[in-house]
Amino acid sequence: MVKKIYNIGVEATLEVIGGKWKTVILCHLRTGAKRTGELKRLIPEISQKMLTKQLRELEQSGVIDRKVYNQIPPKVEYSLNNYGESLSLILNKLCLWGEHHVDYLEKEGKDVALLRRESSKMKERD
Amino acid sequence: MVKKIYNIGVEATLEVIGGKWKTVILCHLRTGAKRTGELKRLIPEISQKMLTKQLRELEQSGVIDRKVYNQIPPKVEYSLNNYGESLSLILNKLCLWGEHHVDYLEKEGKDVALLRRESSKMKERD
DNA sequence: CGGAATCCCAGAAGATACTG
DNA sequence: CAGTATCTTCTGGGATTCCG
Numbered sequence: 001m002v003k004k005i006y007n008i009g010v011e012a013t014l015e016v017i018g019g020k021w022k023t024v025i026l027c028h029l030r031t032g033a034k035r036t037g038e039l040k041r042l043i044p045e046i047s048q049k050m051l052t053k054q055l056r057e058l059e060q061s062g063v064i065d066r067k068v069y070n071q072i073p074p075k076v077e078y079s080l081n082n083y084g085e086s087l088s089l090i091l092n093k094l095c096l097w098g099e100h101h102v103d104y105l106e107k108e109g110k111d112v113a114l115l116r117r118e119s120s121k122m123k124e125r126d
Numbered sequence: 127m128v129k130k131i132y133n134i135g136v137e138a139t140l141e142v143i144g145g146k147w148k149t150v151i152l153c154h155l156r157t158g159a160k161r162t163g164e165l166k167r168l169i170p171e172i173s174q175k176m177l178t179k180q181l182r183e184l185e186q187s188g189v190i191d192r193k194v195y196n197q198i199p200p201k202v203e204y205s206l207n208n209y210g211e212s213l214s215l216i217l218n219k220l221c222l223w224g225e226h227h228v229d230y231l232e233k234e235g236k237d238v239a240l241l242r243r244e245s246s247k248m249k250e251r252d
Numbered sequence: 253c254g255g256a257a258t259c260c261c262a263g264a265a266g267a268t269a270c271t272g
Numbered sequence: 273c274a275g276t277a278t279c280t281t282c283t284g285g286g287a288t289t290c291c292g
Contacts (some may be wrong), residue, residue: 002237003237003238003239004236004237004238004239005238005239005240005241006224006228006238006239006240006241007168007169007170007241007242008150008153008154008168008221008224008240008241008242008244009153009220009221009222009223009224009225009227009228009240009242009243009244010149010150010153010217010220010221010224011150011224012224012225012227012228012231012238012240013149013220013221013223013224013227014149014150014224016227018146020144020264020265023136023139023140024134024136024137024140027134027135027136028134035273035274036273036274036275037273037274042133042134043133044133047265047266047267048274048275048276049265049266049267049275049276049277050264050265050266052274052275052276053265068274072272072273073273073274074272074273074274074275075273075274076273076274076275083230086223086226087223089219090216090219090220090223091136093215093216093219094135094136094139094216095134095135095136095139096135097135097139097212097213097216098132098134098135098136098137098138098139098140099135099138100212101135101138101139101142102132102135102138104209105138110130111128111129111130112129112130112131112132112138113129113130113131113132114131114132114134114135114138115131115132115133115134116133116134116135117135118134118135119135145284146284146285161253161254162253162254162255163253163254173285173286173287174254174255175255175256175257175285175286175287176284176285176286177255178254178255178256179284179285194254198253198292199253199254200253200254200255200292201253201254202253202254202255253292254291254292255290255291255292256289256290256291256292257288257289257290257291258287258288258289258290259286259287259288259289260285260286260287260288261283261284261285261286262283262284262285262286263282263283263284263285264281264282264283264284265280265281265282265283266279266280266281266282267278267279267280267281268277268278268279268280269276269277269278269279270275270276270277270278271274271275271276271277272273272274272275272276
């Protein structure tokens, strides 16, 4: 394998949390472990295929754990592991900025809506 | 236009800084205004077309300014504007995490290299 | 020098059906 | 319920060329 060269730190970060859905998935996992179906419900637009794929990649990057319960029907839970937790503050800030941005868009007269304000409760802490 | 619905704040954030190169571009602008050619040199793998496209989108999102100097040869400078500055802390943390991640990958025995440690000087501040 | 316009394709991503 | 497999669609983005 050829040497992987990053020109700036953030390029390495994007290799982990880049991609269409990874950051969204991680943000949801920030509030605790989730089953596949829960994630699917929290991210309605994602396809089964994409969800699985992105979860596998996050697992291989070493930021989430996959726990399989041997039972019928199957049950699989995903969660941020220790290393993934090191992203937690960033994820929270990304959520917060987005919430502010939605307010900004509304003031601009854009027709937007935000269903879930996950980070509101943490506003004071930052 | 249909109402844009976000399920979680970070989805709105990704609409601004998502895409293959936007975060990288913003990270470079974090250290000051840059000319098109400078950005091209700082991000060697990006194509002319993508650079222009992503810059236009960032401009339309309202986070960067584009300043055209009327001269021959042309000179155009891009910079974070006030609203874009509100992303600066996040961008810095994304860079920092990536720098740590490169160290992590090295310890894992991966063959990686990081050319530019832009955020090192800010480590103590955070 | 900065960038617009064209052509073109690998690979991203959707839909559907199937399995343990 | 979670995941795989297949097939298809489509678009992100590379390469190239031309313009003010």
